[in-house]
Amino acid sequence: MGFNCLKCPGYCCSHSRIAVSEHDIVRLARHFDVTPQKAKERFTYHYKTKEVDEQILRHHKDHIYKSICRFFDRDERRCTVYEARPNVCRKYPYGNKCGYYEFLKFERAHQDDEEYVPDA
Numbered sequence: 001m002g003f004n005c006l007k008c009p010g011y012c013c014s015h016s017r018i019a020v021s022e023h024d025i026v027r028l029a030r031h032f033d034v035t036p037q038k039a040k041e042r043f044t045y046h047y048k049t050k051e052v053d054e055q056i057l058r059h060h061k062d063h064i065y066k067s068i069c070r071f072f073d074r075d076e077r078r079c080t081v082y083e084a085r086p087n088v089c090r091k092y093p094y095g096n097k098c099g100y101y102e103f104l105k106f107e108r109a110h111q112d113d114e115e116y117v118p119d120a
């Protein structure tokens with residue numbers, strides 16, 4: 001594997017539109033023991049433009065990336081619903097490489113600072 005999420009502050013979870021399916025919502029509902037309708041209202045919102053019609057995970061403020069998925073623990077820098085996370089989170093970054101991690105590694109080597117987080 002060409003990337004290590006444990007060394008990354010969770011950039012992928014800060015994407016502004018993390019779309020979920022009805023199946024993802026049912027899985028989250030089961031995890032929190034609430035109805036799918038309740039989970040949909042509490043955890044997601046409807047995003048619609050001419051090109052896009054999606055149900056998106058809500059965010060909360062973050063000190064590193066401005067905002068991040070509401071399920072992200074901002075101190076521990078990890079997902080709090082890992083077992084019940086949506087499909088898109090399971091698949092990301094779709095292969096053995098993560099473009100952001102490459103960028104992070106390069107910048108950290110350049111700054112000679114293992115903790116450095118560049119502006120994304």
Ligand code: SF4
Nearest residue numbers: 005008011012098101
């Ligand atoms: S951006 Fe890449 S390295 Fe960072 S948490 Fe996401 S998949 Fe892992």
Ligand code: SF4
Nearest residue numbers: 013069071072079089
């Ligand atoms: S559900 Fe978990 S893995 Fe998916 S974006 Fe939110 S914090 Fe990240």
